[in-house]
Amino acid sequence: MRIALFITCVNDLAYPQTGIAVTRILRRLGHTVEFPVAQTCCGQMHANTGYRAEAVPMVRGFADTFDGYDAVVAPSGSCTAMIRDQYPRLHPAAASVAGRTYELSELLVDVLGVTDVGAAFAQTVTYHPTCHSLRMLRLGDKPLTLLRHVRGIRLVELDDATECCGFGGTFALKNAAVSTAMLADKCARVRETGAAVLAAADNSCLAHIGGGLDRARSGVRAMHYAEILAMTGHYA
Amino acid sequence: MRHPATPAGVPSTGGGRIRAPLPFPTAARSAVADDQLRANLHRATRTIRGKRVRAVDEVPDWAALRDAGAAIKADVQRRLPELLERFEAAATAAGARVHWARDAAEACRIVVELTRAAGADEVVKVKSMATQEIELNEALAAAGIAAHETDLAELIVQLGDDTPSHILVPAIHYNRTQIRDIFRRRMADAPADLGAEPRELAEAARLHLRRRFLEAKVAVSGANFAVADTGTLVVVESEGNGRMCLTLPQTLISVVGVEKLVPSFADLEVFLQLLPRSSTGERMNPYTSMWTGVTPGDGPQDVHVVLVDNGRSAVLADPVGRSALSCIRCSACLNVCPVYGRAGGHAYGSVYPGPIGAILSPQLTGVADNASLPFASTLCGACADVCPVKIDIPEILVHLRQQAPHPVAERTAMRTLSWIMRSPRRWALALRVARRAAGPLGAWRHRRTGTRTLRRLPWPASAWTRSRDAPLPAPQTFREWWEKQ
Numbered sequence: 001m002r003i004a005l006f007i008t009c010v011n012d013l014a015y016p017q018t019g020i021a022v023t024r025i026l027r028r029l030g031h032t033v034e035f036p037v038a039q040t041c042c043g044q045m046h047a048n049t050g051y052r053a054e055a056v057p058m059v060r061g062f063a064d065t066f067d068g069y070d071a072v073v074a075p076s077g078s079c080t081a082m083i084r085d086q087y088p089r090l091h092p093a094a095a096s097v098a099g100r101t102y103e104l105s106e107l108l109v110d111v112l113g114v115t116d117v118g119a120a121f122a123q124t125v126t127y128h129p130t131c132h133s134l135r136m137l138r139l140g141d142k143p144l145t146l147l148r149h150v151r152g153i154r155l156v157e158l159d160d161a162t163e164c165c166g167f168g169g170t171f172a173l174k175n176a177a178v179s180t181a182m183l184a185d186k187c188a189r190v191r192e193t194g195a196a197v198l199a200a201a202d203n204s205c206l207a208h209i210g211g212g213l214d215r216a217r218s219g220v221r222a223m224h225y226a227e228i229l230a231m232t233g234h235y236a
Numbered sequence: 237m238r239h240p241a242t243p244a245g246v247p248s249t250g251g252g253r254i255r256a257p258l259p260f261p262t263a264a265r266s267a268v269a270d271d272q273l274r275a276n277l278h279r280a281t282r283t284i285r286g287k288r289v290r291a292v293d294e295v296p297d298w299a300a301l302r303d304a305g306a307a308i309k310a311d312v313q314r315r316l317p318e319l320l321e322r323f324e325a326a327a328t329a330a331g332a333r334v335h336w337a338r339d340a341a342e343a344c345r346i347v348v349e350l351t352r353a354a355g356a357d358e359v360v361k362v363k364s365m366a367t368q369e370i371e372l373n374e375a376l377a378a379a380g381i382a383a384h385e386t387d388l389a390e391l392i393v394q395l396g397d398d399t400p401s402h403i404l405v406p407a408i409h410y411n412r413t414q415i416r417d418i419f420r421r422r423m424a425d426a427p428a429d430l431g432a433e434p435r436e437l438a439e440a441a442r443l444h445l446r447r448r449f450l451e452a453k454v455a456v457s458g459a460n461f462a463v464a465d466t467g468t469l470v471v472v473e474s475e476g477n478g479r480m481c482l483t484l485p486q487t488l489i490s491v492v493g494v495e496k497l498v499p500s501f502a503d504l505e506v507f508l509q510l511l512p513r514s515s516t517g518e519r520m521n522p523y524t525s526m527w528t529g530v531t532p533g534d535g536p537q538d539v540h541v542v543l544v545d546n547g548r549s550a551v552l553a554d555p556v557g558r559s560a561l562s563c564i565r566c567s568a569c570l571n572v573c574p575v576y577g578r579a580g581g582h583a584y585g586s587v588y589p590g591p592i593g594a595i596l597s598p599q600l601t602g603v604a605d606n607a608s609l610p611f612a613s614t615l616c617g618a619c620a621d622v623c624p625v626k627i628d629i630p631e632i633l634v635h636l637r638q639q640a641p642h643p644v645a646e647r648t649a650m651r652t653l654s655w656i657m658r659s660p661r662r663w664a665l666a667l668r669v670a671r672r673a674a675g676p677l678g679a680w681r682h683r684r685t686g687t688r689t690l691r692r693l694p695w696p697a698s699a700w701t702r703s704r705d706a707p708l709p710a711p712q713t714f715r716e717w718w719e720k721q
């Protein structure tokens with residue numbers, strides 16, 4: 001199976017460790033991952049902020065770049081949801097590749113049939129299900145199933161887990177006051193768990209929650225769950 | 237009499253209390269700073285949310301009911317003109333008089349004239365969103381007619397010289413002590429030592445209202461549903477005060493948005509299950525009143541229906557946005573909305589707050605007049621999951637954002653970014669430049685704090701760093717790592 005990694009623009013620039021983690025997990029499971037360098041951005045920010053026309057060239061670019069792969073994997077619930085939900089409407093020719101694009105846990109659990117990726121991580125972790133992974137992709141507890149199989153991990157439940165963290169893309173800037181109020185509640189729930197690590201499926205939401213946790217000097221580390229799945233004894 | 241479906245003469249936008257006087261972010265900022273308000277909202281929405289989940293989970297065919305509700309409403313939207321004519325014919329045959337109002341002002345004018353014709357200088361009111369939308373109380377007051385709200389929460393809001401902040405619970409922003417203070421201050425017949433227990437408050441309101449019911453000659457209501465086949469109107473409520481208004485006075489005037497139609501009586505079966513469970517979290521609401529024109533010798537003998545367009549025809553013309561007209565005003569979307577929960581209803585500047593307000597108000601007025609509302613959402617999707625008629629609120633929000641006027645600086649930035657990102661070569665270059673430019677800063681921050689984040693950025697990024705540290709580009713982008721392997 002030809003698997004291509006769609007790293008996403010934010011991860012490429014600021015969170016390369018997440019892409020490295022996805023590559024390591026898939027290689028450890030015996031798969032070859034390709035990285036088509038022509039990839040740029042899924043266009044979500046443009047489409048969701050009212051610039052659909054400006055997003056369409058990116059959608060077309062995505063369809064051209066990832067055509068011919070059996071599966072495209074993205075370490076982002078939100079970008080995957082954009083591709084699956086909006087691409088068929090924005091550019092009908094992108095419908096087929098959109099149907100073959102998976103968020104990491106979907107690829108692992110649904111396509112490859114794996115729940116134990118052979119990871120080890122001796123930390124207390126709490127998991128925040130990001131909104132688009134929860135309500136658009138309906139990931140359910142796939143990421144948690146993967147995390148439960150990590151050796152040494154202590155998973156603690158997050159109160160009000162399904163409530164939005166307040167990021168919302170440009171919402172965080174346009175409605176900073178409400179966004180901050182939502183963030184404060186999310187950070188409080190995270191800290192109540194006593195976890196050392198907050199995991200999620202989207203680095204954009206984690207930049208927001210992690211940024212709030214850092215500002216409060218909470219000591220809680222925000223990590224994409226792929227990075228935990230990539231850990232083995234050697235890396236931890 | 238004019239037909240609302242005739243394009244000529246129907247204004248494309250509506251009037252009344254649906255235009256936000258302040259941009260949402262500005263109004264929300266002061267609301268967020270009000271700790272008491274947030275605490276009141278948090279407590280109240282939590283309680284209703286929990287009740288709704290229990291009431292919905294016990295229905296085995298909830299998914300099928302939602303499908304049916306959505307399908308009936310979509311069908312109504314496809315053939316609204318025909319159904320409206322059918323409703324008019326049936327209601328008229330049953331002894332009601334049907335009036336057509338193109339907009340809020342016309343609807344108010346009709347109600348004022350009818351009230352005057354009945355020789356009344358006061359009316360009792362059943363809780364109704366449509367009359368709040370058209371600002372009927374203000375229009376009546378201007379004509380020297382006193383309007384008395386009889387729904388407990390509407391009464392609280394009215395006595396407090398305030399506006400509703402929730403569809404179902406208009407006084408949700410108050411706690412009991414605040415309500416007791418309003419009653420003591422403004423309700424002439426309230427006992428001086430009135431306490432803040434819900435039972436005491438309800439009793440004071442009951443005595444206060446009882447007098448009004450017995451004296452009133454004219455009642456004004458809305459309707460939750462209007463049945464095209466039979467000309468029947470339906471009001472669903474919890475307190476029974478609505479039923480008093482609907483039965484005691486001689487004259488009954490009902491103001492009904494044209495989207496409230498359902499084709500047949502049998503369709504009510506679906507909505508009378510969906511509405512109470514979604515709204516109050518009850519299996520069935522305590523009072524459901526239905527009336528069809530005039531019943532000789534029983535109840536109001538002078539019955540009027542004012543069918544209001546007020547922007548709805550324009551909404552109907554948009555195939556993506558029109559499903560906002562399916563709304564049955566259950567307010568489930570408000571109760572689960574994290575933005576509503578922090579900002580409260582007044583921040584939306586319209587009688588329709590929360591997620592439904594963010595998609596309905598801008599469509600009724602035209603997006604340019606409510607340009608900030610489609611952005612008053614994180615697109616978290618909690619609203620769409622609970623909506624009993626399956627309105628895809630996030631999709632409509634995104635749709636309306638395309639029509640909103642964009643700030644010039646934002647548009648320039650977005651266009652530039654799109655120009656860079658549509659070219660793999662330009663994007664790769666931009667990544668390299670960003671990574672290099674941030675390199676020394678990131679290294680310095682890392683030495684000092686152990687993380688590559690910034691605590692302060694200049695405007696407009698300061699909107700981020702006021703509450704969150706901001707990430708910097710990594711020392712090596714992913715594609716650089718990939719190439720080096």
Ligand code: SF4
Binds near residue numbers: 570622
């Ligand atoms: S949009 Fe849906 S959930 Fe919201 S009030 Fe209307 S019917 Fe209820």
